[in-house]
Amino acid sequence: MGILSGNPKDEPMHYGEVSGIWAAVLTAQSAITSHQIAINHTGDKDLKKLLEEAIEQARTELKELEPLLKENGVGLPPAPPERPDAKLEDIPVGARMQDPEISATASAGIAAGLVACSDMMGMSIREDIITMFANFHNQKATLGGKFLRLNKEKGWIVHPPLHPHQPEDK
Secondary structure, three states, rough: OOOOOOHHOOOOOOOOHHHHHHHHHHHHHHHHHHHHHHHHHHOOOHHHHHHHHHHHHHHHHHHHHHHHHOOOOOOOOOOOOOOOOOOOHHHOOHHHHOHHHHHOOOOHHHHHHHHHHHHHHOOOOOOHHHHHHHHHHHHHHHHHHHHHHHHHHHOOOOOOOOOOOOOOOO
């Protein structure tokens, strides 16, 4: 039996796994803060609900990721403070983020998270870490689909130029 056989939780993490998990913790912490700020700026109830779901998803990820770092003697990145609730009317009109901007930014973050999860799944050798990031990937894909539907329903979708040309039948 080698060092990498048996219970995956007993196996050491390699540097890429440590770095990727540390970055995932930092990203989840930042997502919570940025979504809290965005909630203060949005007037759309559906968008607010999805942002709250994104915050809960990030908190769930932290509950799985932080213990892995602690168990392996790795310090956690500093967490930004929780943001207070604010009234939309208290934010000057010119300083407000608009709902389509908020949704597009959240959607882009989800897309980047999908890539990061795939990267961790590809580089990891511990099966428990691969499974954890596969679960995160699936959760992000589901949430991304909800944002896509919202963006389409609200008319907020920003797409590249469409290519309507259809090849002629020969």
